[in-house]
Amino acid sequence: MNTIIIDGLSFALPLFIMAIGGIYCERSGITNLAIEGLQGFGAFCGALFAVCIAQYFAGNSPVPFYLAMLFAFLGGMLFSLLHAMLCIKFKANQVISGVVINILAMALTEFLTKQINASIFGAASNKFVLGVSARITVPGLSRIPVLGAVFTNLYPFEIVIALIAVIAWYILYKTRFGLHLRACGDNPHAVDAAGIEVSRVRLIAVMASGALSGLGGICFAYSISANFSSNIYSGYGYLAIAALIFGNWKIMPTLGACLLFGFARSGGYELVKVLEMPSSYQDLVMVLPYVLTLLMLIFFSKKNHSPKALGEIYDKGAR
Amino acid sequence: MTDTMKNKNNFLHKLVLQTIGHEKRQHYMIPVFTILLSLLFGILVIALLGKNPLQAYYNLLQGSGLAPKASYAGHKGMITDFTSFLNALTPMLFAALAVLIALKAGLFNIGVSGQMLAAGFTATILIGYSDLPAVIAKPLVILIGFVIGALAGASVGYLKHRFNINEVVSTIMFNYIFQNVVSFLINTFYVDPVSRQSKNVGQAGRLTLVDVVIGDYKMDIPLGILVAVIGIAVTAFVMNRTTLGFEIKAVGSSIRAAEYAGIQVGRTRVLAMMLSGGFAGLAGVTYYLGYFASIQPKVLVSTGYDAIAVALLGNSSPIGIIFSSFLITVISKGSTYMSSTSGVQAEIASAITGIILLFSACGAYVRYKVNRWKDDRNN
Numbered sequence: 001m002n003t004i005i006i007d008g009l010s011f012a013l014p015l016f017i018m019a020i021g022g023i024y025c026e027r028s029g030i031t032n033l034a035i036e037g038l039q040g041f042g043a044f045c046g047a048l049f050a051v052c053i054a055q056y057f058a059g060n061s062p063v064p065f066y067l068a069m070l071f072a073f074l075g076g077m078l079f080s081l082l083h084a085m086l087c088i089k090f091k092a093n094q095v096i097s098g099v100v101i102n103i104l105a106m107a108l109t110e111f112l113t114k115q116i117n118a119s120i121f122g123a124a125s126n127k128f129v130l131g132v133s134a135r136i137t138v139p140g141l142s143r144i145p146v147l148g149a150v151f152t153n154l155y156p157f158e159i160v161i162a163l164i165a166v167i168a169w170y171i172l173y174k175t176r177f178g179l180h181l182r183a184c185g186d187n188p189h190a191v192d193a194a195g196i197e198v199s200r201v202r203l204i205a206v207m208a209s210g211a212l213s214g215l216g217g218i219c220f221a222y223s224i225s226a227n228f229s230s231n232i233y234s235g236y237g238y239l240a241i242a243a244l245i246f247g248n249w250k251i252m253p254t255l256g257a258c259l260l261f262g263f264a265r266s267g268g269y270e271l272v273k274v275l276e277m278p279s280s281y282q283d284l285v286m287v288l289p290y291v292l293t294l295l296m297l298i299f300f301s302k303k304n305h306s307p308k309a310l311g312e313i314y315d316k317g318a319r
Numbered sequence: 320m321t322d323t324m325k326n327k328n329n330f331l332h333k334l335v336l337q338t339i340g341h342e343k344r345q346h347y348m349i350p351v352f353t354i355l356l357s358l359l360f361g362i363l364v365i366a367l368l369g370k371n372p373l374q375a376y377y378n379l380l381q382g383s384g385l386a387p388k389a390s391y392a393g394h395k396g397m398i399t400d401f402t403s404f405l406n407a408l409t410p411m412l413f414a415a416l417a418v419l420i421a422l423k424a425g426l427f428n429i430g431v432s433g434q435m436l437a438a439g440f441t442a443t444i445l446i447g448y449s450d451l452p453a454v455i456a457k458p459l460v461i462l463i464g465f466v467i468g469a470l471a472g473a474s475v476g477y478l479k480h481r482f483n484i485n486e487v488v489s490t491i492m493f494n495y496i497f498q499n500v501v502s503f504l505i506n507t508f509y510v511d512p513v514s515r516q517s518k519n520v521g522q523a524g525r526l527t528l529v530d531v532v533i534g535d536y537k538m539d540i541p542l543g544i545l546v547a548v549i550g551i552a553v554t555a556f557v558m559n560r561t562t563l564g565f566e567i568k569a570v571g572s573s574i575r576a577a578e579y580a581g582i583q584v585g586r587t588r589v590l591a592m593m594l595s596g597g598f599a600g601l602a603g604v605t606y607y608l609g610y611f612a613s614i615q616p617k618v619l620v621s622t623g624y625d626a627i628a629v630a631l632l633g634n635s636s637p638i639g640i641i642f643s644s645f646l647i648t649v650i651s652k653g654s655t656y657m658s659s660t661s662g663v664q665a666e667i668a669s670a671i672t673g674i675i676l677l678f679s680a681c682g683a684y685v686r687y688k689v690n691r692w693k694d695d696r697n698n
Binding site for chain 1: 489667
């Protein structure tokens, strides 16, 4: 039971932070299918930086990890500018732009990882080895029955994510900027009439999405895979999109969806272990979150309302 | 702005207008521009890496059998490289058709890779491992490929129509489901313990004739390319000359207008996705039972994603995708030879494809901008 909660949380929270980014982006009216690519590129930047500075720190020092998080944040933000440019400035189809960015991110990071490994580190390798981040257990709280597992064997990034999530929630729902952002997604003309620049709000929303996606990406690189390689593109970004869709583009229900994915996944793995099935059955378990997504979408899609102006190119002159 | 800058700007405008300003020529001039820009970008990157870009590009052609290599192994030559290139081109043509038909209906089929896998795997276990004679097995493989792909595609269309589920999300979910389920089935029942892939299919069911001796050469002859050419012709005919094609295009341009015109939007979308999936299925069988003879578990091929680039670059026209799939396949097929002779990482091929895709996404903007300039000039 405890492992299910511990592993489930460490999968759900990075997913959640990406989904929050997606909510920001889509509530501002920009469709974001690029999360997958953004998280990969962010993780690449963070991992590259961590590998470069690793020699200046002791093996167990947590500093490279935190710096990697910072750089993943910045890297994701940088790459999201491409999405912003295509969608806002070049008025490209937002779905196409998202797909393009995913493909480009995958190709670029794979190429750069190999090239940098070969020319700087002199090794023929297609990954940056990072290791798994240290874990912490909160004394006292972890003794609580059942719920205590939440505070046991935490990755430090889970605390960071929780903090950022609270801030993101506050900004989106309780500040003037958050109001503008949500209005941009429903009625950009009204926002424009109120004297606020729609494209500026949307630019910030896309950048926030890129930054948070990058953060989520590096968390996966430091936990599940323990390295950066093309394995990072195993659909986390798309799961985040699915989570935010049946979270109805709201932050709290999205958290529920992410937790469901996380626990379905860790519960399935635990089941394979308990029943002592051969490891190839893990592939079947991996299907669980995706099947769940489809089922949930079948039940909830009708009731869900996407932001009204989502995916529409904002044209000041249109009436 | 200083005078010289203004002059320069004017000159640039003129140059751009002369080359891609002509509206009739725009539909192929803009993609050509896109490709040239991307290739230039590639040259820049390769040069920065300290390698000779022209040499690298020439290697791409050599690897695809379009230019002679310095030396060949026994029974190999430019012609064998070229038939092997056609072998790789076949699934790409089908996959691009799949993306194209969905695009025409305003839908995005990101699931081509997954549909390929589902169709290829089903055909492998039903026909590939059977003892049927070649005359029956080969048509059956094609039929099964189309049907399984069409079913997978139609279910995506149905989910969109009935439950309003975004096709991008559902195709991606299906991709992962197919990938993991097929991987599980292969590892449990059909694995070849040496190669860690699925066991090879028999020659009877394979859509590529392997090691055919012609003259002094031993070459692979892809039969699927004939089907692909027929597929392109049929698609062009359906799209331009039939009611179904008209309805698909109407739904793709404006759902509301199509509804007012009395077109059943839901039905048309499901049909379009079914056709799209069917072609993806054909891409799958020509890939897994043609170009290759086995399936690697846990891997989705990149063909389905590259096909998006091919379809966009080919201006979503059936004839256009012949040229664009040719180009993209040259880049991807030739990259292995390029990396072994020039020492440029093979991954640059997909990076260049990505850049091509990026530039073609801006195509609509370029057209809009150029036409604005032209209006300014005329006033």
